[in-house]
Structures are given as structure tokens and as C-alpha cells.
Amino acid sequence: MNVYAPIQIALPAVALTLALGVYLVAVADRVMAGVIAGSGPELRAAMLTPLRGAALAFLQWRRATERPDAGGWALAPALLGGLAAFALALVPLGPGLVVADADTGFVAFSAAIAFVMIAVYLHGWSPNSALPLHGAYRYGAQALSFQIPFLLAMLATALPAESLSIVRIVEAQATLWNVVREPVGLPLYLVVGLGVSFWGPLNMPDATDLAGGTSAEDSGVARLLWGAARASMLVAVAAMGAAGFLGGWFGPFLPGPVWMILKTLALLGLILAAGHLLARIRIELFVLVSWAILIPLALLNVFVSGAFLL
Amino acid sequence: MIPTPLVDAAFFVFAAGAIVTGYRVFRTDSMVRAAFYLLASFSAVGGILVLLGSEFLGMVLLLMMAGEMLIMAIVMVMYMMNPAGLNPMTMVHQNRVAAVAGLAAFLALAAVGLLGDFPDRPAPQPALATEELGIELLGDSMLVFQTAGVTLLSTMIGAVAIAGRRGRSGSAEDGSIEPALQPDEEDAA
Amino acid sequence: MSTEAVLIAAAALFGIGVYGALSQQSFVMLMMGLELMINGAILALVVLWARAAGGNPQGQMLAIVFMTVMAVEMALGFALITGVYRVRRADITEKLRRLKG
Known part of the structure; x- marks a missing residue:
């Protein structure tokens, strides 16, 4: 059963959600930074600063490099943002409230996550400059390592649903949420959430030690768009996490979509807090942990959830 | 259901995209760009597979190729000359023979496609294709599926044995000098 | 979207x-x-599966086998590139005139 919303509803819905989400991420990130630093929330400043920064980006001059791949450079932020929109379109907000209920929702989401690697690599390679290229290769090592644990963690959620459709995966959690059924799944998934938007402890490709990494040569609107695309990826990943592990729209008293939004916000807050509280992880260590610990752990998770279904 | 003219239009865009980007792979002067073009070609084919009702295969193709292209890019940096690939280069041999062979292959296969008499038995319900495939994978074709799995496992072991740090070709530490620009340079040395 | 196309x-x-x-x-x-x-x-x-096989799932199955072939080709190909590079410092086919050990 494939259900797709008509395009004139789907496009504005996804675009609006992402725009709101990006702004929310920018505000929440500043508020959290203030709280953690001890200077208080400073709500007013946090709400205005992202808008002011965005307006200033339009006035900034465009920096050029020697012989860049102009097409690829312009395409990279659009690709990353497009992938976020694609992933978000697969997430159901409530029963029947979904842009695209594909039979292969899980595989489609995984494909989007895999293409994030391409977007980041393109973004680092196309300016033809040393520091962005370093960032791109860092991300290559990082992303190839977390892909497999991510696929296995998501696969375990498809087992109780006996389907690859995201809607069915949520429906299978009517009595028991996946976060209880397979407690290892959500932490594994959140590692990926940090990874695909290279946030906080996993921000190696755009790190400050590379003067901004893949976005070191970006300026003006291009830089703004890249930041927005990263934030929208974060929103999409949090929404999918809420659907895949926290029972989606199920919850007492409140209507389904409200629960879904609350859960997404909770996951978003968790990821953003991790970005401020955790130290950056060295790539060698991350690769080692991914291959030697996370993959066996994720496999065990699949086996245990399979055993419960027998 | 999506109306047929729309499907037709989408098919022609995807097909033209797949062929043009596939051709650009061997016409561009940078290896990284070639890898991106190849990925674009595969993505367009993935789109056609989805249009044909094989959603799962299309998506798996996209998932697989994205990872593969990144590995290709890393291999290029490890071993190939001009790794970042924004400087022009052509590395072609027996160009004419290859072009004739490619054209001949295309004509022969296209002739088979045009002249061959294929039975007209379309798949009934594309929406069920994923479920059917899953039942087939773990039902009648279990042996084929498992064989593919074992093949992949032995490939992993073989690849690690060949490329591993202490593989049969000597120590990995020897491999960090970039290749000579001329094929016979090292023979002369 | 005809089968021939x-x-x-x-x-x-x-x-x-x-x-x-x-x-x-x-x-x-x-x-x-x-x-x-x-x-x-x-x-x-896949087009023959969709148009000429009456929806027999074994057509898709065969496509999965093809993808396996592709994965095997990539994995062994890259492993061989690594091996050849270690021994010969070679990155192009012309350098492999002698295929001996």
C-alpha cells in the first residue's frame, strides 16, 4: 500500500517544517550554549541573532578559489538540504498523516543517509582547496564507519513491524515502544544522528582545527545554506528517531501529531545538548569503536529483537 | 496512481540522464568528477527501476552506489596520480578499438531489444513487489540468497588477505611512494 | 515507457x-x-521482470545476485589495486606488462 500526498500539499508541508526546524535548532543551540556557559538563557538575543546572521550573509561578498568546480560547489548544500527533505517526507506525523508512505521507507531513508556522504564529499572537494578536502576525507572515514551500525540499528526496528514501511514500523509500537524493546537501538541511532549532521562530538569534517573544514572556503549565502542544510538534516534524523524508536504518534491524552512533535523536540534537544556537553572524538578512536564495538553491539541487538519475535 | 504521460516523461529524463552522465564518465578530465558522473548515472537507473515498480531494488542500488563512490574516491587519493582531480588529464589507450567495440556492443544489444519477441506479461501489482521479493528471498530462493551471502563473506576474507597489512604482497609500509608518471620509468631505474 | 525503449x-x-x-x-x-x-x-x-515475466519474483532475485556480483567486483578489484600498487607502484594497466609474482 503506497500512499503519497499530492505535491501541492507535500512540498509546502515539508518546506515549512524544515524552515521552522532550522530556526528552532539555531535558537535552541544558542539558548543551550548560554545555559551551559552559566550566562542564562538570553532568549531575546537567541531568537534574534540567527535572523540577523542570515540577513548579514546576503550582504557578504562571495569568496572565490582557484579553478573550483562551480557546479558541484553550488549543488552540495542543495543536495544535503534535499536529502533532509526526502528523509522527512518519509516520517509519519500521525496515522495517515504522511507525505510518502513508501513500502521501502526504511531503505529509502538509509539511501538518503548514504548520500549525505556524497554531499559532504562534494562540498569539500569542489572548492579545490586543501582544508575543505581534508574535511571531506575525514568525513569519508567517519561516515563509512557509522553506516553499518546505523543500518543494523534501524533494521532491528523493521523486525517487529515485519515491514520496511515507516508507518508500519510505528504501528508495531502500539503496545511497546522500540526504545524499551531494544534499548541499544536508540543510542546507536543517535550516534548516527550526530554523524550525518556532523554535530558536536562528531564534527570533524567542518571542525575549527581546519578553519571550518569543508565550509572553510564558503562565504555569504552559500555558508548560510550549508548551515541550514546541516540543521535540517538534524531535524529529519530526530523525527525519524521519534518514529522508529519512541513510538511515533502513540501516547496518552494528547492527540497523535502533538506527541510526535514533542518526541522529535526531545530527541533534538538531546542531540543539541550532546553537541555542547561531549568532547570531540578523534577519528581513529571513532573508527575503531564503530567497527569493533558498535557493529557487534548492533548485531546483538538484531539477534535479541529477532529472538523475541520467535 | 501516477498518470502514464508523467511516467513516460520521467523515464525519458532518467534514461537520457543515465546515458549522458555515463558517457561523461569517460569524457571528463578528472577522476573525482568521473566518480560523481557514474553515481549520477546509477541514480538515474535507480529512478527507472522505481518507475518499473521495483522500488526495493532501486533504493538498494542508490544505497550501495553512494558508499561505493566514496570508497572509490578514497582509493583514488591513496594510489592514483592527481588524486583530488581538478587538474586536466587524459589516460586512454586503444581509443578507436574501444569505441568500435562499444558501438558494436550497443548495436548488437539494441538489435536484440528491438527485434526480440518478448512475451507481454506485465507484473500484476507493483505495490506488492517488495513483499513478494522478501518471501522469495527467504523461501524458494533461500539457497541462492545464502550462496550470495557466502560469496560476499569469502570475498571479504579474500580482499583482506590480498590487501591486508601483511598480505601476500609484502608489507604495507612500502606503499607510500607515489607512482612514476611514465609506465617504464621504474624499469629503467 | 515501452520495453524496447x-x-x-x-x-x-x-x-x-x-x-x-x-x-x-x-x-x-x-x-x-x-x-x-x-x-x-x-x-x-528488471524491465524484463516487470514486463515479460508475469511478476515472477525470481527476476528481482536475479537482480540481487547481479548486485552481489558488482559488490564482489568492487571489493576484489580494490584489493588487487592495493596489492599491485605495493609490489609494482603501478596505477595504470601499461605497468603490468609482466604479470609474474
């Missing part, structure tokens, strides 16, 4: 792949040619 597109991809595999000197580019050939084969296979 898809088959011709598949043939074109295969033909380009043949050209690439025969004409490129660099190992990686050569492998890209092989990939394009398999790409065309998968496309032809």
Missing part, C-alpha cells in the same frame, strides 16, 4: 561500459567501465 537505454549503458573498460588506462576508471556494464544488465533484467 528501456532495453535500448540498457544497451547504451552497456556499450559505454565496454568502451570505458577497453579504453581506460587507470585501474579505477577501468572498473567504472565494468560497473556501467553491470548497470545496463540490471536495467535490462
